[in-house]
Amino acid sequence: MGEDIELYFKESGQFIGYQEMEMDSKYLDVHEDISYLKDSVSLHSHIFYEILFCRSGNIQYLIGDMRYQLQPNDIIFVPPGVSHRPIFGEQFTEPYLRTALWVSADYWKKCSEELNAVEWEENKEHQEKSYIIRTNGTVLYQFQKIFEELLREEKEGKPGAELFSRGLFLQLICLLYRSWKGQTMTELKSEKAALLDEIISYIEKHFAEEISLKTIAAHFLISESAIGQLFKKQMDVSFYKIVTQRRLIEAKKLIVEGVLLKSIPELCGFSDYSVFYKAFVKEYGISPKEFRTMVRGEQYD
Numbered sequence: 001m002g003e004d005i006e007l008y009f010k011e012s013g014q015f016i017g018y019q020e021m022e023m024d025s026k027y028l029d030v031h032e033d034i035s036y037l038k039d040s041v042s043l044h045s046h047i048f049y050e051i052l053f054c055r056s057g058n059i060q061y062l063i064g065d066m067r068y069q070l071q072p073n074d075i076i077f078v079p080p081g082v083s084h085r086p087i088f089g090e091q092f093t094e095p096y097l098r099t100a101l102w103v104s105a106d107y108w109k110k111c112s113e114e115l116n117a118v119e120w121e122e123n124k125e126h127q128e129k130s131y132i133i134r135t136n137g138t139v140l141y142q143f144q145k146i147f148e149e150l151l152r153e154e155k156e157g158k159p160g161a162e163l164f165s166r167g168l169f170l171q172l173i174c175l176l177y178r179s180w181k182g183q184t185m186t187e188l189k190s191e192k193a194a195l196l197d198e199i200i201s202y203i204e205k206h207f208a209e210e211i212s213l214k215t216i217a218a219h220f221l222i223s224e225s226a227i228g229q230l231f232k233k234q235m236d237v238s239f240y241k242i243v244t245q246r247r248l249i250e251a252k253k254l255i256v257e258g259v260l261l262k263s264i265p266e267l268c269g270f271s272d273y274s275v276f277y278k279a280f281v282k283e284y285g286i287s288p289k290e291f292r293t294m295v296r297g298e299q300y301d
Contacts, residue, residue, distance in 0.1 A: 035088075
């Protein structure tokens with residue numbers, strides 16, 4: 001799966017972005033990714049939990065409207081439906097290597113309940129939450145060994161590999177919880193807000209409304225061209241592309257929740273269903289209805 005993860009595919013023969021792929025297992029999927037160049041990774045979300053163990057690469061990471069400067073061995077925790085993407089800035093001088101662990105929402109909930117980690121889960125819902133965990137010493141070594149074993153089980157595929165991997169994940173979630181309780185890990189604070197962060201935060205709060213370069217320029221007292229250059233230089237993507245991607249992430253979330261397709265464009269800031277449909281297909285390679293069938297197994301109109 002590690003090599004295939006960069007491909008775009010779907011069993012029907014259509015092509016979709018890897019972020020829209022269904023998990024192979026109903027519990028866990030693990031793979032290794034590496035970026036040698038400034039890959040164009042879209043702002044995206046998943047319908048499962050994603051835990052990234054960053055092994056190398058001096059990049060920044062955008063999660064929601066918070067931007068973080070990563071270091072080797074940082075752990076990124078991204079819940080379902082949360083927008084995220086790496087930012088490859090001028091300082092990108094070494095390969096970005098990471099181990100990605102995908103955990104189904106149902107299995108994560110089951111494990112959390114068994115752990116009785118109520119206060120931990122509630123803490124993760126705080127507005128000022130941190131998605132980046134930084135460890136060191138013995139705790140870091142334990143994390144490293146678990147991720148190495150997960151990759152080995154995935155690669156070798158020995159009898160009982162899935163059950164063994166689930167056992168490793170239970171160790172991982174217990175270690176995360178113990179570290180949080182014992183304050184042996186640091187929840188990294190986001191970078192000091194710059195103009196880019198303020199604009200992204202504005203988009204995060206107002207994507208369902210009418211947003212244009214003109215309205216943003218007026219709000220932040222800056223020229224439209226300066227905003228366009230800012231996004232192109234720091235994120236290698238246009239302002240309007242980011243707005244559209246954020247709206248589509250919300251659309252996916254609403255589809256998963258069972259909201260009627262015809263109601264989604266207005267809730268997400270699209271002018272009409274046709275505009276929404278074309279944007280969805282262009283970004284993901286499948287229609288909103290096909291995505292609904294993929295995640296909910298429903299065939300109704």
